[in-house]
Structure formats: C-alpha cells, structure tokens
Amino acid sequence: MDDESRAARWQRRTEIPLYLASLVFIAAYATRVLAVSLPDVWRDLCAFAMLGLWVVFAADYVVRWRLGGQRFPRFAATHFLHTLVVVLPLLRPLRIVPLYDVVQSRQGGPRLSVHARVIAYASLSTLLLGFAGALAVYQQERGAPGATMHSFGDAVWWAASTLTTVGYGDVTPVTTLGRTIAIAMMACGLALLGAVTGAFSAWLIQTFSLASDEKRPPGR
Structure with a gap:
C-alpha cells in the first residue's frame, strides 16, 4: 500500500x-x-x-x-x-489522457461525462498523433527518390487522410520507414475513430433512452 x-x-x-x-x-x-x-x-x-x-x-x-x-x-x-x-x-504528448485525470483530481473530480471525456481524449490524441506522424514521415520522405511528399503541407494532408481512413492516394510514402509509420498511423486512426464513434453512439442512445423514460406515463 x-x-x-x-x-x-x-x-x-x-x-x-x-x-x-x-x-x-x-x-x-x-x-x-x-x-x-x-x-x-x-x-x-x-x-x-x-x-x-x-x-x-x-x-x-x-x-x-x-x-x-x-x-x-x-x-x-x-x-x-x-x-x-x-x-x-x-x-x-499522448500522455494528455492521464494528464486530464491528474488535473481533475486536484480540482475535486472530473467535470465531463465519460462519453465527453472519451471524445475529447480521442480528438486531442488524433491531432497530436497526426502532427507527430506528419513530421516523422516528412523527415523520411523528403528528398527520397520517387517521393510524392514534397512539403510539410503534403505530409499534413497525408496524415489527415490516413488517420480519417479516407486515403486519397495522391500523396503516399515510398520509403520503408515511411510506410512503417503509415501502417502504425492507420491502426491508430481506426482505433481512435472507433472510440469517438462508439462514445458518440452510446451518448445518443443514453440521451434518447432518458428522453423516452421522462415521457413515459407513471406506472407503465
């Protein structure tokens, strides 16, 4: 103890x-x-x-x-x-997830519902992961033979389309390490998108259930 x-x-x-x-x-x-x-x-x-x-x-x-x-x-x-x-x-920077709990524990407990916290965590994590991934891939792709990523703006565009699972394919990594980072970002993008979608869906179901219970006549 x-x-x-x-x-x-x-x-x-x-x-x-x-x-x-x-x-x-x-x-x-x-x-x-x-x-x-x-x-x-x-x-x-x-x-x-x-x-x-x-x-x-x-x-x-x-x-x-x-x-x-x-x-x-x-x-x-x-x-x-x-x-x-x-x-x-x-x-x-993904340590922002437990950081929020540390700050709130000093202030007497969390102020957001579980669903809102999941959405906030996943959104912030996506932004930080996207920025870090864009930097890492751009460092590997810059100047590589056959590279389609010619600027950091291209890297940010690629990171956004990868994390959101859109994948336009106009900008793609060509180096081995760049593609390895891309695979990790695809997996993280699916996980974070699933967390946001699941939390939002659960919140909607809970909201409609509470609304139905309030409208239901007593004794039924």
Whole structure:
C-alpha cells in the first residue's frame, strides 16, 4: 500500500511537468525537421535537448516501475502507454489522457461525462498523433527518390487522410520507414475513430433512452 501511495504521489507531482517537457521535445523535433536553414549550432542544441528530455522520460519510467513493485515484463504490459512513449518519444504528448485525470483530481473530480471525456481524449490524441506522424514521415520522405511528399503541407494532408481512413492516394510514402509509420498511423486512426464513434453512439442512445423514460406515463 505504501508503494502504491508513493507511486500515486510521484505521478501527481511529475505528470504536468513531464507533459510540458513532451511539448518541448516535439517542438525541438519539429524545429530540426522543418527549419532546414537553421544554423548548425541551433540544430545541435535541439538534438541535445531531445536527448536530455528522452533521458528524463526514461528515468521517470524506471522510477514508476520501481515504485510499482512489479516485475518488469508485467509492468511493461500493464503500463503499455508509458512503455510506448519511452520507445517512441514523439508519442509522449499522448500522455494528455492521464494528464486530464491528474488535473481533475486536484480540482475535486472530473467535470465531463465519460462519453465527453472519451471524445475529447480521442480528438486531442488524433491531432497530436497526426502532427507527430506528419513530421516523422516528412523527415523520411523528403528528398527520397520517387517521393510524392514534397512539403510539410503534403505530409499534413497525408496524415489527415490516413488517420480519417479516407486515403486519397495522391500523396503516399515510398520509403520503408515511411510506410512503417503509415501502417502504425492507420491502426491508430481506426482505433481512435472507433472510440469517438462508439462514445458518440452510446451518448445518443443514453440521451434518447432518458428522453423516452421522462415521457413515459407513471406506472407503465
């Protein structure tokens, strides 16, 4: 029980600073990818900042594991999101999902219904994932032989059509790593779209059910 309380205290104290650090990480990465004419000293500074922040994320992961009192394979399996954002730091902003709960726990509990929270989480996650995926794919595709992605605008367009499962096909990755990222984004897009659709459908059913119960005469 003491280990659990220590882990909870660690999460409350570090979740917001780490989320802000994740935004700095993705900003530094975006600067390296998009600011091609940036002086080398600034590009190196961004690289060192990214490395330093990754070390911070990894250290936080190790502390959570030690405070959790679980064997590492079980901890990695039960804390999949933590594990994923350490392996792929660009996904660190997806930690906005537990961040909302941490903020609301300080303010006396959640203010949104479960359905609204799912929709909000999925929407924010989609935006962050789309931006990070566009950056990663554009970095791989830029200058590649036969590439159809010639600007970051093309990458954003591709990410939007991929995450929404539209897939126009006018802009497609041609590199192996770019296509690997695309596969991951397709899977995430289906999951997030399913979460939003399911939550919205459940909310509609609940709303109509309550309306029907209110109109039903007493005793029937």
